[in-house]
Amino acid sequence: MDLNLKGKTAFISGSTSGIGFTTAKTLLEEGVTVYINGRDQLSIEKAVIQLKDEVVGAKVFGLVADFSKFEQVENLIKRLSEIDILINNVGIYSSKSFFETSIETWQEQFQVNLMSGVALSKYYLKGMLDRNWGRILFISSECAYLVPPDMISYSTTKASMHAVSRGLALLTKGTGVTSNVIVPGSTLTKGAKTFLADKAKKYDTSPEAIEKDFFNNDRTSSLLKRFASTDEIATTIAYLCSPLSSATNGSVIKVDGGSSGGIL
Template sequence: MELQLTNKRVFISGSTSGIGFAMAQGFLEEGAKVIINGRSENTIREAIDKLKSKNPEADVSGIIADFRDHKSIEFIQKQIDQVDILINNVGIFSSTSFQETSDQEWEKMFQVNVMSAVRLSKYFLPKMFKQNWGRIIFISSECAQLVPEDLIAYSTTKAALLSLSRGLAQTTKGSQVTVNALLPGSTLTAGAVTFLKDQAIQQDQSEDEVAEEFFKKTRRSSLLQRFAQPKEISDMALFIASPLSAATNGAAIKVDGGSIPGIL
């Protein structure tokens, strides 16, 4: 399938590693021009080197911005005038009980997970309307609906993104701009790898055994019963970002390995 992404300008928040990095790689393979983002020059440089080593012709650059800081948007506004595709990907979590989650943790997660997406969308959406084409994709999570008890704050931010996404989609009526959200399930990014390694040492098990147990005991509702690869999330994002997905707007699309129960 030709995704028609050649020369599309893409910004992906939080994309020096994990799902964001996989999306950057995917867009570059499709001939898009990608701006990645992370908090340090080193991580951005390493990510760009890695992307270019696979694809020397890749049109990729990076912007340092830490979304814990509300002023990061001003820096982005100075660096980027326009994009065709905005991926609100950056997301942080902490696994703590509701009572142990401090106000500062709630505020930090809201700044990074929600307010980064609010500010970036506010900046880029009017420009998309002006050129009458654009795509905004919010990376939510299965947690928005599963709401694990140790991830209530994180899950709340991910649910907020679904309202934000749907609300913005409703403002696109009659235009060629679409706004959608993806809900990935447990995905094998660096965080998950570290979790598996730590648990394997603690429980004197192999990483495969820990992973198997995670799906048997913790993410029992998963139909996939394994971690998704970042590319499996990225492939869905690429399609939704492409001109081919014009009939999908205002949707919350599960890429959760079937972990969210129900028919919709």
């Protein structure tokens, strides 16, 4: 499908692997110039090489920035002055009880998960409004709805994103700019594969059995009953980046396999 994205430029935070990486690939296939990001030069170079191998003629570049360090975000903005599409994808989490989660962990997760998107939007939204076209996407999580007791800090950062995105959308009234939230459910990234493989080894069973067990016991609300592939998330992100999604603004779009429940 031609998403009418040729000639656009996108930045994706935290995109050397996982959902961000697959989104980069999907946008490159649509003719978008993509700036990927991670914390170190080596992992970025590896990802750029892989994307160039997989997508003929890919216009892909890398920008190092650790979103836990504000000065690195400022440097990134100095190096990339203008983009059409901003995908606030970077996200970190921990699995710990509320009482064991330190205030520093809360602060770090807010810095990386929420403030990265705030800082980048504060800068790039202005240019988008001036040019009367742009897309801002916040990658949230099913945890914003489920709030697992061992992930309260992560879930809170994700829920906050929804308010920021809605607020930004109100600033775009009457323009060609939109701001939306995408809510992935459990997704088969490298991290998830390692989690399944390690647990399978520990309990002397297969990753498939562990996956089944996860959806029977931990994500009981899932209708999909399996991890989504990164492609399944990236295709929805790519559509929302495109001019085809022009009537969707200030919205929350779920790609969570039904896990967050409810009708909203």
